[in-house]
Amino acid sequence: MDVLRNKARDLLAQGQVQVVIGYEAGTSGARRPSFARSEADAARLMWDADCVGNLAGYLTRPEIKKMGKAAIVANAATLRALLQLTAEHQLAEGAVLALVVTEEGAVLELSNAQAVTEQVATLPSSLSAADREKLERLMALSREERRAFWEQELQRCVKCYACRSSCPMCYCGSCTMDCNRPQWVPVASHELGNLEYHTVRAMHLAGRCVQCGECGRACPVGIPIHLLTCYAEESVRRQFGQPAGTSATLNYALGNFRPDDQESFIR
Amino acid sequence: MTSTFKLSASALETLFAALSTGGWRILGPTETDGRVEVREVKNPSQVASQYLQSTLSAKEVAFPKVERLLSYKMTPGQVELQDHDPELQPTVLFGARPCEAAGFGVLDKVFNWDSRDKLFSARLRQLTVIGLSCTQADDACFCTSVGGGPGSTRGSDLLLTPLPKGGYLAEVLTAKGEALQALVPAVFEPAEGVDKEALLAKVEPVFDRAELTAKLPGLFASELWAEQSLRCLGCGACAFVCPTCACFDIQEEADTKQGQRLRLWDSCGLRQFTLHASGHNPRNVQAERWRQRVYHKFSYFPQRFGEAMCVGCGKCTRACPVDMNLKEHLTQASGA
Numbered sequence: 001m002d003v004l005r006n007k008a009r010d011l012l013a014q015g016q017v018q019v020v021i022g023y024e025a026g027t028s029g030a031r032r033p034s035f036a037r038s039e040a041d042a043a044r045l046m047w048d049a050d051c052v053g054n055l056a057g058y059l060t061r062p063e064i065k066k067m068g069k070a071a072i073v074a075n076a077a078t079l080r081a082l083l084q085l086t087a088e089h090q091l092a093e094g095a096v097l098a099l100v101v102t103e104e105g106a107v108l109e110l111s112n113a114q115a116v117t118e119q120v121a122t123l124p125s126s127l128s129a130a131d132r133e134k135l136e137r138l139m140a141l142s143r144e145e146r147r148a149f150w151e152q153e154l155q156r157c158v159k160c161y162a163c164r165s166s167c168p169m170c171y172c173g174s175c176t177m178d179c180n181r182p183q184w185v186p187v188a189s190h191e192l193g194n195l196e197y198h199t200v201r202a203m204h205l206a207g208r209c210v211q212c213g214e215c216g217r218a219c220p221v222g223i224p225i226h227l228l229t230c231y232a233e234e235s236v237r238r239q240f241g242q243p244a245g246t247s248a249t250l251n252y253a254l255g256n257f258r259p260d261d262q263e264s265f266i267r
Numbered sequence: 268m269t270s271t272f273k274l275s276a277s278a279l280e281t282l283f284a285a286l287s288t289g290g291w292r293i294l295g296p297t298e299t300d301g302r303v304e305v306r307e308v309k310n311p312s313q314v315a316s317q318y319l320q321s322t323l324s325a326k327e328v329a330f331p332k333v334e335r336l337l338s339y340k341m342t343p344g345q346v347e348l349q350d351h352d353p354e355l356q357p358t359v360l361f362g363a364r365p366c367e368a369a370g371f372g373v374l375d376k377v378f379n380w381d382s383r384d385k386l387f388s389a390r391l392r393q394l395t396v397i398g399l400s401c402t403q404a405d406d407a408c409f410c411t412s413v414g415g416g417p418g419s420t421r422g423s424d425l426l427l428t429p430l431p432k433g434g435y436l437a438e439v440l441t442a443k444g445e446a447l448q449a450l451v452p453a454v455f456e457p458a459e460g461v462d463k464e465a466l467l468a469k470v471e472p473v474f475d476r477a478e479l480t481a482k483l484p485g486l487f488a489s490e491l492w493a494e495q496s497l498r499c500l501g502c503g504a505c506a507f508v509c510p511t512c513a514c515f516d517i518q519e520e521a522d523t524k525q526g527q528r529l530r531l532w533d534s535c536g537l538r539q540f541t542l543h544a545s546g547h548n549p550r551n552v553q554a555e556r557w558r559q560r561v562y563h564k565f566s567y568f569p570q571r572f573g574e575a576m577c578v579g580c581g582k583c584t585r586a587c588p589v590d591m592n593l594k595e596h597l598t599q600a601s602g603a
Contacts, residue, residue, distance in 0.1 A: 027407060027584060028407075063497060160534070161537070166500055166502070188333045188518060218502070221322055
C-alpha cells in the first residue's frame with residue numbers, strides 16, 4: 001500500500017497528473033472512491049482485495065475531467081472499462097494513467113492503450129465464480145421460469161437509477177429513459193416501466209458490458225441486474241466474436257452496418 | 268398516556284392471530300436471500316428474527332412508490348373523470364424501528380401542512396405502528412443526533428423493547444395502541460422494575476442538530492459540498508430508501524382515449540429533478556444537488572417545522588453505492 005501511496009504522491013508532486021482516482025477506507029471497513037489531489041490526500045489511498053468497485057465511470061464526469069490529467073488505481077474491471085471507453089471514443093488514447101498494484105505489491109504504470117491491452121490479456125474473466133454459477137442456473141431454466149424470475153426481481157426496482165449511474169459504460173449525457181418528448185419508456189417503477197427500462201439498458205450494453213458487476217452491487221434493493229448485461233455481452237461475443245473491454249479499437253457489432261451483412265433483414 | 272406492560276415470547280402469536288381474525292393486514296420485515304423487506308405476514312415466525320433495518324423504509328405503506336391519483340376516459344364531447352380511492356384495510360406495521368416510526372410524523376408535516384393530502388392521510392389513518400426498539404446499531408446510525416433514539420416512542424402506537432430472556436417490554440402510547448391492547452388484553456402483563464435504557468443499543472450523539480441548522484445558511488457558498496459530492500453518482504438511492512424524503516413526480520400515462528395520473532417517488536439527487544423545459548438547470552452540477560439534499564433536511568425544513576427532515580436511520584448511507592455517509596458529512600459540516 002505504501003508503494004501505491006508513494007507513487008501517487010510522486011505523480012502529484014511532479015505534476016504528471018492532477019488527480020489520482022483510487023480507493024479509501026469508508027464506513028464499517030468498506031472501500032469507497034477517493035480523489036487524491038495533494039500529498040496529504042495520497043496518504044488516504046488504500047489497496048486490498050476489497051477494492052472491487054469499477055472507478056472508470058468517474059473519468060467521463062465533467063467534475064473530474066476539469067481537474068486535469070488523471071491517474072486511476074485500476075483493478076481488472078477498471079482496466080477493461082478503460083479499453084472499452086477508449087474504443088468508444090470517450091477517452092483519448094493515453095489520456096489516463098492506469099496504476100496496477102501487482103500481487104507482489106509493486107505498482108505498474110500503464111500509460112497507453114497498448115500497455116492496458118497487454119495487461120488485460122493476462123487477466124482471468126471478470127465474472128466471479130458465484131456470478132457464473134448464478135448465470136448458469138438461470139440459463140438452465142425454461143423461458144417461462146426465467147421470465148418469472150425477472151418479474152419477481154424487477155418488482156423490487158424503485159427506479160433510483162443506481163445501476164445506470166454506477167455503470168462506466170452508461171456515460172450518455174442524455175439517456176433515452178429521461179426523454180419525455182416523446183416519452184419512450186414509462187417513468188413509473190411499475191411492472192411495465194421496470195421491465196422496459198432494464199430490457200433497454202441490457203440491450204444497450206449488449207456487447208459493451210465489461211462484466212464488472214457494478215450495477216448489481218449498486219442496486220440498493222439487491223436485484224442481480226448485472227446478470228442481464230453480462231449475459232447480453234456474452235451473447236454478442238458468441239455470435240459476433242467481439243469480447244468487450246479487451247481492445248481499444250472496435251467495430252461494435254450492434255453499431256455497424258455493412259452492405260454484405262449475412263442477415264437479410266438489415267440489408 | 269403511556270402504560271407499560273410485559274409481553275411473553277408467545278404473546279405475539281396471540282396478537283397476530285387476533286389481528287388476522289379481526290380482518291387486519293399485518294406488514295412486517297421479512298428476510299429472503301439476505302434482503303430484509305417489509306411484506307405481508309400472517310404470523311410472527313415469518314418476521315425476520317435478526318435484522319438491523321429493512322432496506323427500503325416503511326414509508327411506502329403510506330406513500331407508495333407509484334400511486335394512481337385519478338384516471339379518465341374520453342369519448343366524443345365527454346370526459347369521464349374518476350378519482351382514485353384506494354381500497355384500504357386496517358393495517359398493522361409490525362417491527363418498525365423507532366427511526367422509521369418517527370418518519371411518518373415528518374411525512375405528515377409535508378403532505379398535510381397546507382391542504383390535506385387525501386391518499387396519504389387515508390393510508391396513515393388506517394395504520395397502526397408497532398415499533399421495535401433497537402438493541403443493536405451500526406456506523407451509519409445517528410438517531411440521537413436528530414432528536415430520536417433507539418428506544419424513542421415517537422411515531423409508534425405500541426413500542427416493544429426486547430427483553431434479554433425473551434418477550435418484550437410493551438409501551439402502549441396512543442388510542443390506536445390501546446385498541447391493540449383491547450384485542451388481546453390478557454397477554455399484557457404488569458411490568459415493574461424494568462430498566463428500559465439498559466436494554467437499548469448505544470448510539471452516541473455526534474453533532475448538535477440545532478447548531479448545524481443555525482450554521483448552514485453561512486455555509487451555502489462553501490467548497491465543502493463540492494468536495495463531499497465528488498464521488499456522488501447522482502442516483503436516487505438515498506432518497507428512495509429514506510423514510511422522510513417526500514418529493515414526488517406527477518406523470519400522465521395516457522393515449523387519445525384514456526389515461527391515468529400517477530404520483531411517483533422522485534429525488535433531488537437526479538439531474539432531471541430541476542431541469543427546465545428550456546434546457547436550463549438551476550442545479551446544474553451534482554455539488555448543488557447534494558447541497559440541496561442537506562439543506563432541505565437540515566436547514567429549510569427545520570426553519571419551517573422546528574425539526575430535521577431526517578430521523579438518523581442511516582439507510583441512505585447503507586444504500587449508497589459509493590458510501591456517501593450522511594452522519595460523517597453532517598459532522599464535517601458541523602465542524603466547518
